Amino acid sequence: MALTQMQIIQSLGEAMTWFERELQWGVKPTELPHLCGRIGELYTAMITNGQMATAVNQQGYDVVSAQGERISVKTTSKMNHASYVSFNPRTLSHVDRVIVLRVNTEEMQIEILLDDAVDVAMRMMGPEVKGKRLLPLRPLLKNSKPQREQETVNIVSYHGYTIRELESGTILIDCEGQSKSPVKPILRNLALSLNLSLVNSNGNPLNTRQLGSQVIQSVKTIIERVPLAPQPVTLSSTFPI
Known part of the structure; x- marks a missing residue:
């Protein structure tokens, strides 16, 4: 099938x-x-x-x-x-x-x-x-060719970096429009700044894909917790004064 x-x-x-x-x-x-x-x-x-x-x-x-x-x-x-x-x-x-x-x-x-x-x-x-x-x-x-265009399933910006997770699980990082490689050292630093562990439950170091996924989810959680700025109140012509 x-x-x-x-x-x-x-x-x-x-x-x-x-x-x-x-x-x-x-x-x-x-x-x-x-x-x-x-x-x-x-x-x-x-x-x-x-x-x-x-x-x-x-x-x-x-x-x-x-x-x-x-x-x-x-x-x-x-x-x-x-x-x-x-x-x-x-x-x-x-x-x-x-x-x-x-x-x-x-x-x-x-x-x-x-x-x-x-x-x-x-x-x-x-x-x-x-x-x-x-x-x-x-x-x-x-003459290795760049990654084929894949759908981005997750994307966040943090500390000047744009971190993307592609549909295949690959993690890409850009900074000021420039692609960064290798990405793992950057992910390690970002993970430490977010108080994330660099090892899994068995004590083995997280790989690039795992680190990237954790960093993205952590940044998303931070963004969701940031309260929205209050919106200005606009008085209509029928609002009682």
């Missing part, structure tokens, strides 16, 4: 939360390839208004966009320039579009490294070796 966009977004949030929990338990991100891959597929389905491939081990592609494009999705958590992603050259004929993503484990954000037609992506790949064609990440990391 096809997932709705809301279900895709919720599933993405749950997958990211589980990924973060695994990292807190000391698991290396490179040891979570299946979870990392599922995060990429859900993210791609979300930004393309598409659907996950219906068949298990679907040949060549993982997501079908709203326009019917068959998309091969590759997701990595590797941060070094010597890394690469691999493709099966025998199934690329079933693909229309290639999207390469990276899960930034420092910011817990998903970055788009490549989003292009399959023929463009193939020109960037090396020759076939042992049944695989490799796409190096070095040129992609230099």
Whole structure:
């Protein structure tokens, strides 16, 4: 059964939360390839208004966009320039579009490294070796693309910062129109100024998404408690004097 966009977004949030929990338990991100891959597929389905491939081990592609494009999705958590992603050259004929993503484990954000037609992506790949064609990440990391436009589900302003929570759970911070990165140190300082804990009930440090959500909710609570300024009374012509 096809997932709705809301279900895709919720599933993405749950997958990211589980990924973060695994990292807190000391698991290396490179040891979570299946979870990392599922995060990429859900993210791609979300930004393309598409659907996950219906068949298990679907040949060549993982997501079908709203326009019917068959998309091969590759997701990595590797941060070094010597890394690469691999493709099966025998199934690329079933693909229309290639999207390469990276899960930034420092910011817990998903970055788009490549989003292009399959023929463009193939020109960037090396020759076939042992049944695989490799796409190096070095040129992609230099030209990583900004986040696709997502709906903002929460936004507050505090101490000169504008903090936004996107539908995928990603936290963005702007200051005087300039995007700030990394956001976690800023969130930690804001949390301390709001007397918020930096650890959860188990004593583990809060991740970026958890910190951002707590800061946003705390600022919202403060705003709701601020009394409204009294409105001036205007006497009408019929008001008795």
